Amino acid sequence: MDLTVNALIDYAREKAEVTQNQGIRRECKRRLLDTLACAVAGRATPIGVMAVVTASKYSGQHSATVWGTTNKSSLEMATFANGTLLRCLDLSDMYRNNCGGHPSDVIAPILSVAESFQSTGKRTLTAIEIAYEIYCGFCDSIDANTNGWDQPLYGAVAAVVGASVLLDLDAEQMRNAISLALVPNMPLYQTRTGELSAWKGCAAANGSRNAVFAALLARDGYTAPDLPIEGSMGLWKILGQFKWSLNADLERPAVCRTHFKSFPICYHGQAAAWAAIDIYENLINVDEIEVIEIHTYSTAVKLMGADASRWAPNTRETADHSLPYVVAVGLLFGSLNKQYFEGHLLSDSRIQSLMSKVKVIDDPIMTHGYPKIVPCKLNIRMLGGRVREAVIQYPKGHEKNPISDGDLEEKASSLFEEFLGKKRTKTVLEAIWEIDQAETVGPLIQLMSN
Amino acid sequence: MWKGCAAPNGARNGVFAALLAEKGMTGPENSIDGSHGLRELLGKFDLGPLANKGDVFAVENSNLKFFLSEYHSQSPIAHAVELSQEVSPEEIRNITVHTYWFAWSEIGSEPEKWHPTTRESADHSLPFIVAAVFRERAFSDLIFGGDRLNDPEIYKLADKVAVVEDPSFTAMFSKKIPCRLVVELNDGRTLVRESEFPRGHICNPMTVEEIESKFKGLANRVISSDKTSKALDLLRRMEGWSSVDALFQVLESPTLS
Numbered sequence: 001m002d003l004t005v006n007a008l009i010d011y012a013r014e015k016a017e018v019t020q021n022q023g024i025r026r027e028c029k030r031r032l033l034d035t036l037a038c039a040v041a042g043r044a045t046p047i048g049v050m051a052v053v054t055a056s057k058y059s060g061q062h063s064a065t066v067w068g069t070t071n072k073s074s075l076e077m078a079t080f081a082n083g084t085l086l087r088c089l090d091l092s093d094m095y096r097n098n099c100g101g102h103p104s105d106v107i108a109p110i111l112s113v114a115e116s117f118q119s120t121g122k123r124t125l126t127a128i129e130i131a132y133e134i135y136c137g138f139c140d141s142i143d144a145n146t147n148g149w150d151q152p153l154y155g156a157v158a159a160v161v162g163a164s165v166l167l168d169l170d171a172e173q174m175r176n177a178i179s180l181a182l183v184p185n186m187p188l189y190q191t192r193t194g195e196l197s198a199w200k201g202c203a204a205a206n207g208s209r210n211a212v213f214a215a216l217l218a219r220d221g222y223t224a225p226d227l228p229i230e231g232s233m234g235l236w237k238i239l240g241q242f243k244w245s246l247n248a249d250l251e252r253p254a255v256c257r258t259h260f261k262s263f264p265i266c267y268h269g270q271a272a273a274w275a276a277i278d279i280y281e282n283l284i285n286v287d288e289i290e291v292i293e294i295h296t297y298s299t300a301v302k303l304m305g306a307d308a309s310r311w312a313p314n315t316r317e318t319a320d321h322s323l324p325y326v327v328a329v330g331l332l333f334g335s336l337n338k339q340y341f342e343g344h345l346l347s348d349s350r351i352q353s354l355m356s357k358v359k360v361i362d363d364p365i366m367t368h369g370y371p372k373i374v375p376c377k378l379n380i381r382m383l384g385g386r387v388r389e390a391v392i393q394y395p396k397g398h399e400k401n402p403i404s405d406g407d408l409e410e411k412a413s414s415l416f417e418e419f420l421g422k423k424r425t426k427t428v429l430e431a432i433w434e435i436d437q438a439e440t441v442g443p444l445i446q447l448m449s450n
Numbered sequence: 451m452w453k454g455c456a457a458p459n460g461a462r463n464g465v466f467a468a469l470l471a472e473k474g475m476t477g478p479e480n481s482i483d484g485s486h487g488l489r490e491l492l493g494k495f496d497l498g499p500l501a502n503k504g505d506v507f508a509v510e511n512s513n514l515k516f517f518l519s520e521y522h523s524q525s526p527i528a529h530a531v532e533l534s535q536e537v538s539p540e541e542i543r544n545i546t547v548h549t550y551w552f553a554w555s556e557i558g559s560e561p562e563k564w565h566p567t568t569r570e571s572a573d574h575s576l577p578f579i580v581a582a583v584f585r586e587r588a589f590s591d592l593i594f595g596g597d598r599l600n601d602p603e604i605y606k607l608a609d610k611v612a613v614v615e616d617p618s619f620t621a622m623f624s625k626k627i628p629c630r631l632v633v634e635l636n637d638g639r640t641l642v643r644e645s646e647f648p649r650g651h652i653c654n655p656m657t658v659e660e661i662e663s664k665f666k667g668l669a670n671r672v673i674s675s676d677k678t679s680k681a682l683d684l685l686r687r688m689e690g691w692s693s694v695d696a697l698f699q700v701l702e703s704p705t706l707s
Contacts, residue, residue: 198476
């Protein structure tokens with residue numbers, strides 16, 4: 001008997017039977033809103049286009065909509081496309097403890113399954129809460145990433161349990177589904193190592209695709225390898241023994257604790273971006289800047305300021321993972337919307353001149369406080385020795401500096417409006433806030449179709 | 451059940467990867483040599499040289515199964531079929547299968563291998579298989595199902611079967627797949643059959659006729675013999691095909707849809 005798998009099943013089946021707490025339900029909706037906005041706007045990116053085109057080649061008896069389009073695809077391929085779309089802009093939510101990732105990845109498989117199997121809005125929100133708890137609970141338990149394993153390992157398990165709830169699988173089917181999502185899908189961390197490829201944003205979607213496949217197999221009666229976690233060749237053999245943390249905070253489950261991003265850049269640059277905008281708003285003359293010191297924690301330095309490529313980004317993917325670029329843009333324009341990561345700005349001489357003045361400093365005290373705190377201090381020396389400084393401990397959207405519903409709507413609207421127009425965006429927002437009243441989620445998805 | 455599905459699932463993901471790459475998807479760099487790549491997990495390894503024109507290709511080197519049974523039971527089954535033509539079950543005092551350690555441990559050591567109760571254990575039970583062949587004087591995979599699992603005559607014969615690891619065989623394995631079947635009769639005679647490679651092994655290859663006959667036997671379970679002949683005819687001329695559609699039209703089976 002695999003006690004860890006049993007614990008996941010017991011947790012999910014219990015949760016699925018109780019009425020969701022209102023406050024928690026609101027947090028699920030906030031994440032649904034944020035995620036769908038990211039996905040719809042993601043459609044315009046090259047990878048988003050590729051995902052939509054690829055999915056349109058497939059069909060199936062179980063089908064689902066590719067978000068933002070009128071295309072239907074097989075449930076699995078729609079899940080893949082939707083999972084890719086929501087990650088294209090690098091603007092979806094984030095969680096990190098022993099390891100981390102983007103828990104909103106689970107929304108693609110859950111909403112796609114919900115559409116295909118006509119789940120109610122309430123059931124869908126509950127499935128989101130359950131999947132978040134499993135995703136973040138794993139991140140609380142053990143560091144899989146430095147051992148060489150990538151996010152879809154736990155993303156697929158979270159997704160398959162959420163999907164199983166929507167498919168009303170019994171305990172035995174759910175046991176098979178979890179095993180079938182985990183055992184064949186061990187993704188290498190190489191996806192996030194070295195020069196990054198398009199797969200960076202698709203890896204989680206692929207885990208979700210395989211999770212949906214696993215749930216459907218289990219529903220059809222497939223039996224799966226026994227003891228997928230605790231068996232002699234199971235997950236424990238690879239990662240060592242660990243307890244999968246669940247229900248660590250009953251008042252505030254994981255879905256209340258993930259961090260929203262404000263800017264379409266790596267999470268570890270969010271504080272630096274806010275600090276730069278803070279200084280911009282105090283009317284600094286950038287021509288008088290002599291030196292820009294960015295003090296931050298070592299993870300941020302490693303991911304966004306470790307080598308010369310971050311001072312001369314050639315691609316969008318490198319620019320949005322570059323502290324010098326992000327701070328230079330913030331100081332120059334007071335904003336970091338996605339248009340600042342487009343081709344022509346990458347070679348803008350004003351940005352390059354500011355980047356050349358940037359020093360990135362690994363601050364041991366900040367590193368010690370991470371990941372509880374995700375701080376950044378900008379220290380700018382001006383001509384004549386004047387100094388400007390801005391410190392951000394928790395960027396807006398962090399659990400400790402929550403983004404208001406209004407600000408979240410503003411972020412979402414700016415993403416939706418380009419594709420849906422103002423009027424339809426307003427209707428979509430209303431439909432999301434009222435999704436718990438909906439008999440099915442299909443109408444919401446159709447509202448986003450263009 | 452996943453045992454037989456895991457490889458097809460890998461193939462499913464392989465096809466998906468090829469189709470993504472065709473659409474222009476870029477994948478992680480250095481998936482084998484990178485700091486979180488395959489070598490990091492498995493340790494250093496080198497791929498052997500890939501075959502060139504004139505060399506032996508891997509596709510020529512894989513072993514076919516002759517009987518619809520577990521690989522290590524292939525030679526014991528062949529010898530049992532031969533010897534069962536010469537003796538009747540009542541004449542048998544005992545049967546000894548001499549084999550290598552791996553076969554002994556996988557299909558010939560645990561007590562359940564003598565009296566299996568499920569299909570999955572029956573087809574991994576050497577004493578049961580050998581006993582059933584002597585009882586039926588032939589082999590077919592029908593012995594793994596239905597009333598054969600409750601046949602007292604098979605169980606009586608199975609009790610006369612011993613499986614013995616021969617250290618010299620263990621030393622030869624897996625270069626060779628040796629087997630010796632020894633049957634002692636009530637009248638004192640001893641019959642022996644021995645081989646180093648089962649039929650279908652590359653060192654004891656199946657003829658084209660044998661492979662065709664295997665194909666017919668299996669295909670006839672789901673399609674008519676007329677369609678089976680058509681399919682065989684097509685397969686013989688495969689190098690001339692412009693697409694594979696014709697074959698699958700012939701192989702369509704109404705009973706399976």
